Amino acid sequence: MSIIEEIASCCKELRLGGNITENVKKIEASDKEQFLLQLLQLEIQHRRNNRRLRNIKNAGFYTLKGFSQYVFDDIKLPDALTPDDIIAGEFISNKQNLIMYGNPGTGKTHLATAIGHCACRNDLKVGFFRTAGLVNKLLEAKRKHELDKFLKKLDSLDLIIADEWGYVPLDREGSQLLFHVISECYERKSLIITTNLEFSRWVNIFYDKDMTTAMVDRLVHHSHLLIFDGDSWRVKNSLINHQKRS
Numbered sequence: 001m002s003i004i005e006e007i008a009s010c011c012k013e014l015r016l017g018g019n020i021t022e023n024v025k026k027i028e029a030s031d032k033e034q035f036l037l038q039l040l041q042l043e044i045q046h047r048r049n050n051r052r053l054r055n056i057k058n059a060g061f062y063t064l065k066g067f068s069q070y071v072f073d074d075i076k077l078p079d080a081l082t083p084d085d086i087i088a089g090e091f092i093s094n095k096q097n098l099i100m101y102g103n104p105g106t107g108k109t110h111l112a113t114a115i116g117h118c119a120c121r122n123d124l125k126v127g128f129f130r131t132a133g134l135v136n137k138l139l140e141a142k143r144k145h146e147l148d149k150f151l152k153k154l155d156s157l158d159l160i161i162a163d164e165w166g167y168v169p170l171d172r173e174g175s176q177l178l179f180h181v182i183s184e185c186y187e188r189k190s191l192i193i194t195t196n197l198e199f200s201r202w203v204n205i206f207y208d209k210d211m212t213t214a215m216v217d218r219l220v221h222h223s224h225l226l227i228f229d230g231d232s233w234r235v236k237n238s239l240i241n242h243q244k245r246s
Contacts, residue, residue, distance in 0.1 A: 020044050048123070055120035060128045065113045074106065076227040087113075089119050092159050097191040097219060101198065102228025108194035111226075112161050115192065124158040131178070132168040138177040147177075147188075154181060158189055165195040166205045175207040179215050186218045193219070 008021045023042045029035035055175040056064070072083045085091070091098060098115075116126040129137070141150035154160065160181070170178065185191055194246045197205070199220075 017043060017046060019043070035194055040121055051123060052121050055123070055125055056117065059116055059120055059126040061113055061116065062128070062130075063113065064117060065110050067114045070107070070111065070114060074229060075111075076228075076229060078224050081224045081226075086115060087118065089115060089122065090123070091224060092093055092119060092124060092190045095187055095222065096189055097193070098225040098226060099219065100192065100194045100226045100228060101196070103196055106228035108228055109163050112192045112194050113161060113206050115160060116161050119159050125156060126159045127154060127157045128161045129163065130167075131162045131165045132170075134162060134181075135170055135174040135178055138181070139174060142173075142177065151181075151184070153182065155189075159192065160185060160189065160190040161194075163194050165193045166197040166202060169205050170207065172207040175211055179206075179211055181191065187222065191219070 004021060004024065007024060008018065011018060011020050020039065020043055023039055027035055027038045027042075029038055051143075067087055076084075077083070081091070086098075098112075100112060103106055113128065116128055119126050137150065138147070141147045182191070199216050202216060203209050206212045206215065
């Protein structure tokens, strides 16, 4: 058995990545200490990259979108928040929320996805859900007697993104489960909510006024409100509009 084969065998027994064997061939070092240091550094970087890719895969993004060429011009930001703050994800470190309000097609989901993607690459765990889909998962987990397991999964996340908040009215059980998730997140982890409904209309989505009031109270306490008041990007760039201009 060659030295490389013996190294591979040791890595397997120690449950180390097989890439260590490949890295051994690449490293050029003047002494044993430098060799070992470079080998360990490469393994750390490899595991970090794998963890980031796993975070992105597990997040459940519908599409992957970043900040490249994203324009903040049509977004009204609160004085305490800048585009750089959003990109850096400082609100996540501070256990704060972002509520993105505006008409469909104005870039809310794109921005939420970009923030989530960036957070994953910064070693944070993210869950991206369409709100109705999240409620359906909660209801299904409860029917299968797996609700505690699913709630523990949500609890392990650093950021929960609830997209299309309020697009579908919820029944009493669904509202109660969603309220439980929001309550558990309060001052413990960050939320991003995208919606086209102002707070006063949320009562039409959830089961009763008291629950809606309590939910809004928890959400807005540590939240930044971002208002998207531009035109729909999808309408501006639709085939119909291109045909009209030509």
